[in-house]
Amino acid sequence: MAKHVVCKLEELDVGKITSARIGRSPIILSKLPSGEIRAVGGRCPHQGADLSYGCISGTTASDRLNEMTFCNFGETLRCPWHGFSFSLIDGLPVVKDATQMPMKLRFYDVKVEGGDVVITT
Amino acid sequence: MPLIDTDVHESFSSLKDLVPYLQEPYRGWIATGAWRGFSQPFAYTSPGLGNRADVRSADGSASVSDYSLMRGQLIDEYDLTYAVLTGYFYPTGLKLQYGFATALAAAYNDYVAEHWLSKDDRFLGSIQINARDPEAAAREIDRMAAHPKMRQVMLPVVDDIAYGHPMFKPIFAAAERNRLNVAFHHTTFAQGPYGMGLHYMERHCLIPISLMPQIISLVCNGVFDAYPNLRFMILEGGFSWLPHVMWRMDREYRQGRIEVPWLKKLPSQHCRERLRLSTQPTEDISTDEWMKLIDLMGTDDILVFSTDYPHFDFDDPNAAIPKSLPSTTREKILWRNAAAFYELSDCKTRASEAAI
Numbered sequence: 001m002a003k004h005v006v007c008k009l010e011e012l013d014v015g016k017i018t019s020a021r022i023g024r025s026p027i028i029l030s031k032l033p034s035g036e037i038r039a040v041g042g043r044c045p046h047q048g049a050d051l052s053y054g055c056i057s058g059t060t061a062s063d064r065l066n067e068m069t070f071c072n073f074g075e076t077l078r079c080p081w082h083g084f085s086f087s088l089i090d091g092l093p094v095v096k097d098a099t100q101m102p103m104k105l106r107f108y109d110v111k112v113e114g115g116d117v118v119i120t121t
Numbered sequence: 122m123p124l125i126d127t128d129v130h131e132s133f134s135s136l137k138d139l140v141p142y143l144q145e146p147y148r149g150w151i152a153t154g155a156w157r158g159f160s161q162p163f164a165y166t167s168p169g170l171g172n173r174a175d176v177r178s179a180d181g182s183a184s185v186s187d188y189s190l191m192r193g194q195l196i197d198e199y200d201l202t203y204a205v206l207t208g209y210f211y212p213t214g215l216k217l218q219y220g221f222a223t224a225l226a227a228a229y230n231d232y233v234a235e236h237w238l239s240k241d242d243r244f245l246g247s248i249q250i251n252a253r254d255p256e257a258a259a260r261e262i263d264r265m266a267a268h269p270k271m272r273q274v275m276l277p278v279v280d281d282i283a284y285g286h287p288m289f290k291p292i293f294a295a296a297e298r299n300r301l302n303v304a305f306h307h308t309t310f311a312q313g314p315y316g317m318g319l320h321y322m323e324r325h326c327l328i329p330i331s332l333m334p335q336i337i338s339l340v341c342n343g344v345f346d347a348y349p350n351l352r353f354m355i356l357e358g359g360f361s362w363l364p365h366v367m368w369r370m371d372r373e374y375r376q377g378r379i380e381v382p383w384l385k386k387l388p389s390q391h392c393r394e395r396l397r398l399s400t401q402p403t404e405d406i407s408t409d410e411w412m413k414l415i416d417l418m419g420t421d422d423i424l425v426f427s428t429d430y431p432h433f434d435f436d437d438p439n440a441a442i443p444k445s446l447p448s449t450t451r452e453k454i455l456w457r458n459a460a461a462f463y464e465l466s467d468c469k470t471r472a473s474e475a476a477i
Contacts (some may be wrong), residue, residue: 083376
């Protein structure tokens with residue numbers, strides 16, 4: 001068990017990607033709308049893109065052609081290369097596909113201690 | 122074993138065959154030759170000029186409007202359990218005079234009901250419409266759906282329509298409320314992305330490329346989702362390209378779902394569940410290649426057999442669908458999948474009776 005202080009809590013915000021490293025491993029962090037901190041492995045599970053260049057977004061919902069609502073802002077990570085969307089709630093692709101190799105974001109165990117964001121590995 | 126042919130082209134001998142089914146002023150237009158019909162913008166290069174060269178009446182003349190000839194060369198020859206008539210006259214090809222085109226579609230439907238569907242209990246029909254006037258097309262679908270042999274609405278693939286456009290909603294709504302399938306078939310107007318090419322061979326190679334956009338358009342514009350009871354048939358475009366289209370749509374959906382949230386399933390899942398493709402024209406591939414393609418589609422429920430009689434690229438069921446395919450798969454292609462699609466529960470009974 002090792003603890004890593006990766007950034008200050010004040011560096012994080014909803015909708016914002018904050019980059020950090022654990023040793024040589026890149027990670028990204030963001031604050032969810034619920035206030036929970038999410039720390040994620042910095043490479044996309046699809047083809048390895050650097051997720052620090054991605055964006056935090058939301059999803060859309062619709063039951064009618066050409067009408068939609070935007071929702072869940074802050075809970076979706078989009079890859080900078082192919083635009084694939086991943087849920088920051090469960091780490092899974094927004095578009096589920098049982099026929100494909102499973103892809104899932106790597107989540108780290110993260111806590112806030114005295115204003116520091118600390119990851120335990 | 123039962124056998125269902127999902128793409129059989131009936132025709133008339135002359136436009137004037139439609140005169141009794143038309144009201145004025147359109148009756149006069151046809152009777153006097155004010156319109157000469159659709160002309161093909163190319164020369165056929167096959168010996169039978171687009172048809173099998175042996176499709177000839179007793180007097181030696183080429184004929185594609187003779188039921189007795191079709192019966193002898195196709196229905197009895199191959200002991201078809203059902204033959205789905207898909208037309209060869211698609212009024213949607215008219216880009217003006219929508220009222221005339223709509224009247225022609227109705228007249229043709231009435232002509233087919235009287236001169237084809239009534240002649241053989243093995244025939245099933247396709248409702249022809251003028252898709253350019255969707256409200257009128259919906260009324261024609263409602264009118265003809267009362268005919269017990271009409272099983273689908275035919276949407277012809279022309280050069281300027283992708284049927285996912287919201288303007289066509291009335292057509293899909295009418296098909297769904299009448300429990301009809303929707304079928305797509307190319308026409309002499311169908312094109313690839315840069316036209317027809319410079320040779321007939323080019324044009325014929327491009328036909329699948331005119332059909333792929335229809336699937337993509339339907340999926341992306343939510344037709345599969347908005348009309349959950351509708352099922353779709355792609356006719357005479359072959360099938361070996363479908364895995365690519367399924368994969369490509371899935372890949373794009375992973376990136377682009379945010380733009381099309383009305384799409385509730387993976388495109389490939391929609392295709393596997395509710396899209397069917399007729400096998401013709403097959404491509405002389407090996408049994409192993411057939412099975413690879415079916416495996417790539419993820420199901421053997423998609424393919425349905427068709428001959429395309431009387432056209433020159435006719436597929437003989439005894440030769441085109443390899444007998445070395447696994448028997449369950451071959452049966453699905455030759456009749457079971459089509460029987461499910463067209464809700465034909467009596468195929469085995471009919472086949473048994475025909476064998477006596």
